[in-house]
Amino acid sequence: MNICVVGTGYVGLVTGAVFADLGNEVTCVDNQSEKIEALRAGRMPIYEPGLEEMVLRNVADGRLSFTEDLPRAVRRSDIVFITVGTPPGDNGKADTGAVEAVASTIGQAMERYLVVVNKSTVPVGTGELVREVIERHQSRPIPFDVVSNPEFLREGSAIEDTLRPDRIVIGASRKEVALTLLELYAPLERPMIITDVPSAEMIKYASNAFLATKISFANAIANLCELAGADVTQVIKGMGLDARIGPAFLAAGLGYGGSCFPKDTDSFIHTAATLGYDFAMLRAVVDVNRERAERFVDAIHKTLSPLSGKIIAMLGVAFKPNTDDIREAKSIEVASRLVSLGATVRVYDPAALDNARDVLPRSVIYCDSSYDAADGADALALVTEWNEFKFLNLERVRQLMRRPVIFDGRNLWEPERMRRLGFEYHGIGRRPVLPA
Ligand code: NAD
Numbered sequence: 001m002n003i004c005v006v007g008t009g010y011v012g013l014v015t016g017a018v019f020a021d022l023g024n025e026v027t028c029v030d031n032q033s034e035k036i037e038a039l040r041a042g043r044m045p046i047y048e049p050g051l052e053e054m055v056l057r058n059v060a061d062g063r064l065s066f067t068e069d070l071p072r073a074v075r076r077s078d079i080v081f082i083t084v085g086t087p088p089g090d091n092g093k094a095d096t097g098a099v100e101a102v103a104s105t106i107g108q109a110m111e112r113y114l115v116v117v118n119k120s121t122v123p124v125g126t127g128e129l130v131r132e133v134i135e136r137h138q139s140r141p142i143p144f145d146v147v148s149n150p151e152f153l154r155e156g157s158a159i160e161d162t163l164r165p166d167r168i169v170i171g172a173s174r175k176e177v178a179l180t181l182l183e184l185y186a187p188l189e190r191p192m193i194i195t196d197v198p199s200a201e202m203i204k205y206a207s208n209a210f211l212a213t214k215i216s217f218a219n220a221i222a223n224l225c226e227l228a229g230a231d232v233t234q235v236i237k238g239m240g241l242d243a244r245i246g247p248a249f250l251a252a253g254l255g256y257g258g259s260c261f262p263k264d265t266d267s268f269i270h271t272a273a274t275l276g277y278d279f280a281m282l283r284a285v286v287d288v289n290r291e292r293a294e295r296f297v298d299a300i301h302k303t304l305s306p307l308s309g310k311i312i313a314m315l316g317v318a319f320k321p322n323t324d325d326i327r328e329a330k331s332i333e334v335a336s337r338l339v340s341l342g343a344t345v346r347v348y349d350p351a352a353l354d355n356a357r358d359v360l361p362r363s364v365i366y367c368d369s370s371y372d373a374a375d376g377a378d379a380l381a382l383v384t385e386w387n388e389f390k391f392l393n394l395e396r397v398r399q400l401m402r403r404p405v406i407f408d409g410r411n412l413w414e415p416e417r418m419r420r421l422g423f424e425y426h427g428i429g430r431r432p433v434l435p436a
Pocket residue numbers: 006007008009010011012029030031032035083084085086098101102119120121122151152153154155259260
């Protein structure tokens with residue numbers, strides 16, 4: 001099939017590469033010329049394991065190309081996927097401006113029947129809005145269908161998730177249109193749900209809201225564990241082994257960040273309010289999440305007070321491991337609070353330092369390695385649980401530090417091991433331990 005994917009971000013570029021890999025002719029479109037130029041030169045604008053190799057292979061085989069020319073790409077395609085950003089707007093409402101802009105160009109450019117697929121995360125009702133915008137911009141009536149096909153990939157494992165999704169959701173108003181998508185996804189041999197457009201749009205938000213709820217629930221239990229002298233990692237293990245609960249996303253830490261959960265929960269609360277429903281439960285989830293970084297910095301402050309003149313090594317900037325994405329990363333709030341309390345912050349991240357430079361406070365010092373960051377530090381704060389941090393030579397870290405105190409924002413390390421290694425160790429929702 002001839003496919004156009006609009007937006008070459010985490011979702012669009014990965015989707016385009018995978019569709020090309022399945023044998024389709026794919027044109028990826030973006031309105032940022034530097035992104036298109038970089039992609040044409042073989043440089044990836046984002047870090048995602050396995051992406052570069054897949055993109056380069058499909059470009060070399062002539063199935064994948066990049067352009068800024070959306071009208072031309074639309075005219076060459078049977079299916080157009082919209083994968084542009086839907087950032088937070090006013091009052092938590094998702095800003096669908098980019099989706100609408102793309103829809104208007106599609107309306108102007110189309111010359112024959114087209115399937116327009118919305119993959120961006122959009123509030124329920126946006127499918128209908130996209131249909132209206134396209135119709136309004138057509139110079140003459142040309143039939144088309146709007147499909148909702150929400151995306152569930154996770155940054156860091158986006159290729160794998162796109163090749164082997166748990167389910168593929170297709171929301172369409174007609175069975176025949178759903179069949180086109182079914183055919184496109186058939187080679188993946190994954191479970192598919194065919195439903196109507198509003199239900200598909202709702203599935204995406206309901207899923208993200210539920211996952212966010214699991215995280216905040218674990219964090220609320222962590223707060224209780226700290227008061228009760230229990231260990232949240234044990235509590236959660238005991239809960240997660242219950243098949244009705246499951247261990248995924250049930251982890252205490254600094255809370256959720258990133259480009260999806262924070263904005264999607266806010267947007268869902270806003271949609272609910274618009275529909276006349278006060279989603280109090282989800283508001284509580286957001287509240288629990290909001291206080292995580294503050295609690296973490298408070299614990300550091302209490303232990304090292306005053307923070308003025310103290311050096312804190314911060315490991316991890318990305319909002320989660322295996323990505324360079326720092327949108328809504330907890331590192332931003334942690335670093336800003338530490339700096340405002342007078343601390344010097346030395347940071348290291350395996351992939352996200354370049355992105356961090358525009359966002360973290362100016363005074364932050366960027367380091368080449370975890371050991372460089374730990375050198376002379378009064379405490380080490382682990383913010384992102386990259387695998388390489390798990391396997392650090394902690395003996396060496398301790399020797400480099402001025403004072404061997406660790407604040408583990410992701411419960412990455414075992415308290416007893418840290419005690420034996422000579423650290424004072426503070427996890428989340430577990431009792432602090434003093435060195436042996
Ligand atoms: P992104 O910001 O990484 O990429 C969006 C791209 O769209 C950018 O390259 C931008 O330049 C381009 N763009 C914006 N307006 C455009 C226009 N008018 N014409 C052409 N290109 C335009 O965003 P993302 O992370 O890929 O997310 C895209 C959508 O998918 C969002 O709605 C997001 O909520 C959703 N989503 C994201 C993820 C994720 O993990 N990142 C997962 C599932 C769903």
